[in-house]
Amino acid sequence: MSAVWHPFFQHATEPQPPQITRTEGAYLETADGRRLLDGVSSWWVVTHGHRQPQIVQAIREATESLDQVIFAGLTHAPAEELATELVGMAPAGLDHVFYSDSGSTAVEVALKMALGYWRHEGDGRHRIAVIEDSYHGDTIGTMSVGERGVFNAAYDPLMFAVDRLPFPAGDGQNTLDAFEALAKSGQMAALILEPLVLGAGGMRMYPATVLAGLRQICDRHDVLLIADEVMTGWGRTGRLWACDHAGIAPDIMCTSKGLTGGVVPLAATLASGRIFDAHCSTDRTRTFYHSSSYTANPIACAAALAQVRLWQDSPMQSRLDDLGAMQSARLARLAADDRFENPRQWGTVAALDLKVRDGGYLAETGPRMRAHFMEKGVLLRPLGNTVYVLPPYCVTEEDLDLAWDAIASFQG
Numbered sequence: 001m002s003a004v005w006h007p008f009f010q011h012a013t014e015p016q017p018p019q020i021t022r023t024e025g026a027y028l029e030t031a032d033g034r035r036l037l038d039g040v041s042s043w044w045v046v047t048h049g050h051r052q053p054q055i056v057q058a059i060r061e062a063t064e065s066l067d068q069v070i071f072a073g074l075t076h077a078p079a080e081e082l083a084t085e086l087v088g089m090a091p092a093g094l095d096h097v098f099y100s101d102s103g104s105t106a107v108e109v110a111l112k113m114a115l116g117y118w119r120h121e122g123d124g125r126h127r128i129a130v131i132e133d134s135y136h137g138d139t140i141g142t143m144s145v146g147e148r149g150v151f152n153a154a155y156d157p158l159m160f161a162v163d164r165l166p167f168p169a170g171d172g173q174n175t176l177d178a179f180e181a182l183a184k185s186g187q188m189a190a191l192i193l194e195p196l197v198l199g200a201g202g203m204r205m206y207p208a209t210v211l212a213g214l215r216q217i218c219d220r221h222d223v224l225l226i227a228d229e230v231m232t233g234w235g236r237t238g239r240l241w242a243c244d245h246a247g248i249a250p251d252i253m254c255t256s257k258g259l260t261g262g263v264v265p266l267a268a269t270l271a272s273g274r275i276f277d278a279h280c281s282t283d284r285t286r287t288f289y290h291s292s293s294y295t296a297n298p299i300a301c302a303a304a305l306a307q308v309r310l311w312q313d314s315p316m317q318s319r320l321d322d323l324g325a326m327q328s329a330r331l332a333r334l335a336a337d338d339r340f341e342n343p344r345q346w347g348t349v350a351a352l353d354l355k356v357r358d359g360g361y362l363a364e365t366g367p368r369m370r371a372h373f374m375e376k377g378v379l380l381r382p383l384g385n386t387v388y389v390l391p392p393y394c395v396t397e398e399d400l401d402l403a404w405d406a407i408a409s410f411q412g
């Protein structure tokens with residue numbers, strides 16, 4: 001029996017997981033010699049492909065001169081250069097980069113920045129608005145701003161209260177009206193959201209006009225907008241950032257997952273001058289007191305810098321456009337199949353729901369679908385009865401056929 005306790009894994013009922021011995025491009029290879037198409041980009045982190053050569057090379061080179069260096073009071077070139085590039089690529093006005101090491105910590109940092117901002121401004125605002133079905137991580141703070149349910153019921157006594165907006169229906173007027181009413185109260189410190197796609201909440205999608213409308217309400221009532229681009233960033237929705245579709249800039253933005261192309265962990269929280277300036281003072285109590293041991297790990301920063309160079313030096317936008325078109329052709333085929341409903345897509349992410357009477361994440365359909373996909377040589381992880389394909393950008397037409405044929409051949 002293995003000593004490993006796996007995440008989101010029921011050891012009582014699931015067989016010992018296959019061992020992966022090699023990764024390359026869009027594929028994982030198992031110890032018993034099978035090839036698996038990574039249809040979920042290893043939980044949404046891999047963008048260009050596994051072990052992308054330039055990124056791997058950058059890691060090799062970085063280890064020739066650096067390893068972890070304390071980042072409080074010291075700095076290094078990989079972190080400095082990466083921060084400059086991130087500011088240049090991010091939506092306008094996000095001029096300050098705070099490093100951490102996972103999506104959850106990037107969100108915790110964002111929430112702390114927002115609360116710190118209002119405190120230092122001498123304003124008592126402290127309430128956080130969220131959209132129902134959101135996911136922002138599995139730490140206590142990020143669970144608090146995420147959807148409550150079977151995953152986190154046990155920790156409910158530790159979570160703080162937030163104000164929930166309904167998920168946008170149609171043109172999203174329901175969400176905008178609810179937010180306007182809340183924002184008027186003068187109590188809202190920030191609205192945190194996943195722009196355009198609610199990932200773990202079931203790949204639920206809403207139009208860019210709703211995002212733009214929420215930004216306007218934030219402006220009208222002086223509420224900070226936190227965009228959690230941890231999943232949507234680095235091209236997933238068909239543009240570099242999901243916020244780009246709406247032409248908006250948040251006050252605070254979180255990025256992780258694809259930041260290093262999915263090779264090593266790293267995260268960054270970008271903040272506007274207004275947020276930074278409120279913490280910048282001769283009064284030392286205004287210092288942003290937050291750090292992780294591995295903040296701005298030089299090897300991870302070097303990997304991220306190589307990842308950024310791919311955006312600067314290769315035709316990424318046309319690659320995303322092609323992949324989007326490849327996905328929509330396949331989604332359209334299954335949309336005509338009456339076993340499925342609610343086909344939806346933002347850029348490279350395509351999803352649809354299997355019609356089942358007994359939905360919900362814990363339904364037996366999920367594990368059976370997963371087993372079927374594995375048999376077909378594809379790694380897919382349905383969210384309840386929602387099936388989605390979120391591939392690395394290096395997939396071919398044939399790779400995508402493998403994934404979508406596996407979905408089509410599932411006998412509910």
Ligand SMILES: *Cc1c(COP(=O)(O)O)cnc(C)c1O
Binds near residue numbers: 107137199257
């Ligand atoms: C995955 C995810 C997180 C959490 O990131 P971790 O690196 O797993 O901590 C936060 N927000 C969103 C939108 C995510 O998809």
